[in-house]
Amino acid sequence: MYNELSKLSNVKQSWQGKVRDIYDLGEELLIVTSDRISAFDVVFPTPIPDKGKILTQISIHFFKQTQNIVPNHFISDKVEDFGADFMPFAEYLEGRSMLVRKTRVIPFECIVRGYITGSAWSEYKRSGTIGGMLLPDGMLESQRFATPLFTPSTKADSGHDENISYREMLHRMDEWLAVKIKDYSLAIFNYAHDLLWDEGIIVADTKLEFGTIGNEVILIDEVLTPDSSRFWDKDSYEIGKTPLSFDKQYLRDYLEKIGWDKQPPAPELPLDVVEQTRDKYTKIYKTITKDETRQW
Ligand SMILES: Nc1ncnc2c1ncn2[C@@H]1O[C@H](COP(=O)(O)OP(=O)(O)O)[C@@H](O)[C@H]1O
Numbered sequence: 287m288y289n290e291l292s293k294l295s296n297v298k299q300s301w302q303g304k305v306r307d308i309y310d311l312g313e314e315l316l317i318v319t320s321d322r323i324s325a326f327d328v329v330f331p332t333p334i335p336d337k338g339k340i341l342t343q344i345s346i347h348f349f350k351q352t353q354n355i356v357p358n359h360f361i362s363d364k365v366e367d368f369g370a371d372f373m374p375f376a377e378y379l380e381g382r383s384m385l386v387r388k389t390r391v392i393p394f395e396c397i398v399r400g401y402i403t404g405s406a407w408s409e410y411k412r413s414g415t416i417g418g419m420l421l422p423d424g425m426l427e428s429q430r431f432a433t434p435l436f437t438p439s440t441k442a443d444s445g446h447d448e449n450i451s452y453r454e455m456l457h458r459m460d461e462w463l464a465v466k467i468k469d470y471s472l473a474i475f476n477y478a479h480d481l482l483w484d485e486g487i488i489v490a491d492t493k494l495e496f497g498t499i500g501n502e503v504i505l506i507d508e509v510l511t512p513d514s515s516r517f518w519d520k521d522s523y524e525i526g527k528t529p530l531s532f533d534k535q536y537l538r539d540y541l542e543k544i545g546w547d548k549q550p551p552a553p554e555l556p557l558d559v560v561e562q563t564r565d566k567y568t569k570i571y572k573t574i575t576k577d578e579t580r581q582w
Pocket residue numbers: 302303304305306307308315317359386387388389390391495497506507508
């Protein structure tokens with residue numbers, strides 16, 4: 287299943303997330319993004335070719351663009367900066383790897399929602415709330431909120447993340463830190479929403495992670511990718527309808543359609559699902575980076 291890793295077998299791998307392979311280099315980490323895809327917290331046996339490169343390139347693009355809004359962990363994506371151990375694997379690492387500053391991860395996922403969809407829409411239909419917070423009556427699917435909502439969840443080591451209210455998050459951590467990551471998250475969301483609006487894309491929501499080095503708070507992991515965000519087609523967007531999207535939603539919808547019980551092991555994905563997912567990721571990559579030359 288993870289055969290691409292065998293190419294790196296003489297370097298000690300420190301840990302593996304659902305999508306990323308992490309090498310601990312002391313004060314720095316090398317984050318290698320594989321072509322694995324997960325949905326509902328389960329990793330699929332079928333890779334999406336080049337997905338790791340697409341996610342890495344989008345993240346690097348936005349880490350650079352947003353560094354004046356929020357400091358982040360990015361150091362370098364040049365294989366020669368990774369150290370001699372990694373040089374034999376340059377071909378695999380190229381484009382899908384980032385040297386970053388190692389932080390203490392803040393164990394919350396910082397989710398910002400501009401529109402009601404996904405698990406927020408499900409909760410709202412059930413109880414009129416989102417993350418326990420009461421919302422106005424009568425909202426329709428995909429409707430825009432008056433202002434973007436900060437709806438954190440816990441970052442579970444295993445199993446599913448739990449949605450909590452901002453108030454609950456404040457109870458569970460230092461207040462100054464909670465305020466800071468909330469403000470940073472909203473700033474990133476607003477930046478991206480305004481930017482991509484002009485490109486015909488609606489950023490419906492996004493998930494961010496933060497870490498600390500001493501008292502310094504920095505954005506880590508990935509930023510504004512189709513794994514972590516919902517990107518909708520602005521021209522065909524309609525309140526009350528499920529929008530056309532360029533992200534992982536297509537895979538989630540397929541999995542709901544085939545009635546998968548969301549328990550491991552995940553099924554193999556058919557070729558057309560792999561190709562459509564890849565097309566969506568490629569399309570959003572091009573819109574964001576304006577790079578038309580890459581032959582993915
Ligand atoms: N700069 C950083 N310092 C410490 N940990 C990080 C940093 N950037 C990312 N991480 C962690 O590395 C892992 C990335 O792997 P990923 O496959 O995305 O994991 P997950 O299954 O948790 O989504 C995550 O656990 C993330 O919190």
